[in-house]
Amino acid sequence: MKFLVTGGAGFIGGNFVHYMVNKYPEDMIVNLDKLTYAGNLETCKPVEDKPNYKFVKGDIADREFIFDLFEKEHFDVVVNFAAESHVDRSIEDPEIFVKTNVMGTTTLLDACVKYGIKRYHQVSTDEVYGDLPLDRPDLFFTEETPLHTSSPYSSAKASADLFVLAYHRTYGLPVTISRCSNNYGPYHFPEKLIPLIISRALNDETIPVYGTGENVRDWLHVYDHCTAIDLIVRNGREGEVYNVGGHNERTNLQVVKTVLKALNKPESLITFVEDRKGHDRRYAIDPTKLETELGWQPKYTFDTGIPMTIQWYLDNKEWWENIISGEYQNYFEKMYVEKGRAEK
Template identity: 50%
Template sequence: MFKKILVTGGAGFIGSNFIRLIIKERNWDIINLDALTYAGNLDNLRDIEDNPRYQFVHGRIEDRDIIRDIISEADAIVNFAAETHVDRSIKDAYPFITTNCIGVQTIIDTIREAGDARVKVLLHVSTDEVYGSLGPDDPPFKETTPLAPNSPYAASKASADFLLRAAIKTYGIPIIITRCSNNYGPYQYPEKLMPLMTINAMQDMPLPVYGDGMNIRDWIHVDDHCRGILAALEKGKIGDVYNLGGECEKTNLEIVKLILGTLNKGEGLITFVADRLGHDRRYAMNIDKARNELGWFPKIEFEQGIYDTINWYRENVDWWKKLLKNAK
């Protein structure tokens, strides 16, 4: 289907898992363009870095010259590159606007500039957080739910979705957007709930839980998300948005207790801390469109997925210890 794809942000959590999936299941060449921010880590790709089909380029998506050079060779782009941590966006939104908005507009402009030589498709990886927060009895978000982001992170991602929408309508740029719920799995930077709690529990350190711990997220294994992105890339309709999710709503407290139970640690490690500013209460995704139109659905059962993930962090202590040592 494609000869060569550009993956941006491929040294991060989801991007590195996606590259591994493509190496295994497709014969496409891959260029991974990554800025190597605190969240980008080439250790995430050690097992495939010598593969002749894989090439790494160090650079930023806001750099038009780099993007121009690469897209002259690639026939698809999958954009994972982003600033992704809500807490960091609350402290300083600026890097989020730079990468998540200006970076996305740079990719759009560069595709536009390439004219007929442009890529066949730009798949942009977005998030359920663009939809805002649900009440306990609200139906899950659909692709048609109006965007109502509440954190600077979510607002920067929603802005990107609007810029992409405008690029489709105004210039006919071939874009597909996927919006996914909370991912868990190997290689996730240990500032996010699942790896942070797992690593703290392993070290008998306190597990900081925001507010009353009753905020609900929909959880999906990163491999299911990556398969969903691939399905959208190959079968999605240009100009469309596809929700992806695990159909697995859990409170943060449930997740933390599950991690403690799996690691045989006591619940005394749970420490309630002041709630995150503007903390969204609940996310849930309606994934009927992806199921019906892409034939995709999440396959990894949550209990097994989380058990395997906890074991991965147990078995890869050197990986996370190195990250914690160099933490920025």
């Protein structure tokens, strides 16, 4: 089969590209990414010379480009990771989130309808459900939880989900959606919490924590997320939503302290800053549907996955230091355009 993986130079998409290229050498994986600030082709360097991998630079919201690509490549499956995803950035500039997350998604859906794609999979987020109270640890997000968004980012993702389900009902497009909890693991962009803690702590810089740090997140190792998407794409029921979570709830402050302890850095580096606008209190996912229908089980708990993640960042300092310095933005020109490895 031929897969189009959009946003495959980002964190989760990049890990999924690695997973698919290596697990399914008989399948062709085409990685489409616009290479915005969060897209980094160095993430895909380990697979760039594999015969079943190809990179294409482009924007999912560029209708003419997308239709030309589908006409030429004859994809069987589309897995859409491409999205603006940073909540703080969505608060500052909501418009780009609407363009990429909503209009980009509908452009892909239109192409899928026209060219008869066998499966379209939308990678969504638990943030579309809003948040849960801190004093009700017995409550979890299920697939039936009403959408109740808090930020421009989550609103754009929820809108995209609704379009995906509408295209299934209206046009009969074979679709699935996954909604995941917070991911962590290799190749995470340094503005996100865990790599931010690591990079700043190693330089003995202060670690900013919103509010009191009591907001709770459910942490999912990115490898477990990739296995879940693989299962859903191949075996999930058309028109269905599947929640992907690890039952690894931690407060933000607990996460910070865990990383600092692993790095032998003092908690005095922690500094509390003004809370984010509309900051969700607690996310917690119930993955029972995915486990019972498709037999998915996570490989990692937070306690087993976080030491490996920290070690990866210690072993790959050049990767994230290049991002912080801005050097990674030159990688596409040096390694792809000059060597003719990609279409532009």
